[in-house]
Amino acid sequence: MRDELEVHLAILKRQGLVRLWHDRRIAPGGDIRHEIDAQLESADVILLLVSPYFLASDYCYDVEMTRALARHEAGEAIVIPVILEACEWKNTPFGGLRATPEDGRPISKFGNMHDAFLQVTTDIRWAAEQLGKAEQRAMEPVDAQEVRADTSVRTSNLRLRKSFSDRDRDLFRDEAFDYAATFFENSLIELTARNPEIEYRFRRSGDDEFTVAVYVEGEKRSSCRIWLPHRDAFGGDIAYASSDTGRGGSFNDSMQIEDDGYKLGFRPLGLAYMGQQSDELLTPHGAAEYFWSVLIAPLQ
DSSP: OHHHHHHHTHHHHHTTSOOOOOGGGSOTTOOHHHHHHHHHHHOSEEEEEESHHHHHOHIIIIIIHHHHHHHHHTTSOEEEEEEOSOOSOTTSTTTTSOOBSGGGOOGGGSSSHHHHHHHHHHHHHHHHHHHHHHHHHHHSOHHHHHHOSOTTOSOSOOOOOOOOOHHHHHHHHHHHHHHHHHHHHHHHHHHHHHOTTEEEEEEEOTTSEEEEEEEETTEEEEEEEEEOOOTTSSSOSEEEESOSSOOSSOOSEEEEEEEOSSOEEEEEOOGGGTTOOOSSOBOHHHHHHHHHHHHHGGGO
16 A cells, blocks of 8 residues: 555645655665654654554554654654555544545545545645745745745646656656556456456556456456556557457557646547547546446447
């Protein structure tokens, strides 16, 4: 779930609102205790990823949480409990804090975890923006703060054109592919929960491919293979084949990364929809939804 949360926070990273850290980023040979302590002391927002395992961990509960709450109470940081799994978290020292998702509903209880992670991402965005506003006010002279009577009076024309490097495009491609894999797996879980006659098989083949097969009363009705083609191969940036058995380069549709001068997005090749395309670039969610529509069409 931490990895999935990092995927959802990628847009905040891309917009420069947050920089992320967790203890899996400690290099081999690093002093774990020292690096964790240093990050706890410097973080502006501290997320408590709450589960029974978090509550059972002496280090997480007695050391990390205690220090995080001390900084929160001193106004030095914002602590946000993120409720991953159902547990007795309300009777803890952080039980009085406003948790996310809304009402402290565990992420594992959502039919589609993306709905939960959207709430979490929105709350973290709010915290980051509040910190940014506070920092900006602290740097202004007193008279400038007094002039800021109505912050809604401003132009909406603030977009600036930017260029994107090969690294930007590679990271965008990798994050979008991981998002699509999670999107498909969660959607399949929900599909079978709502339709008992349906079963599925989801297989992840390394970091660059996954396959799906959907069965109705044991009969395969739809399947697909989604993968990252080699850069010198034909098939766009993310390729889709309407079969889970092939291993060649043949595909039925694909996504190409483009930019509109302001952001990166996906342009579908459009074979699945007879060339019908929109001028608007697709987000990673939109690209995953597009491919999902192709997979589920035979069932509908």
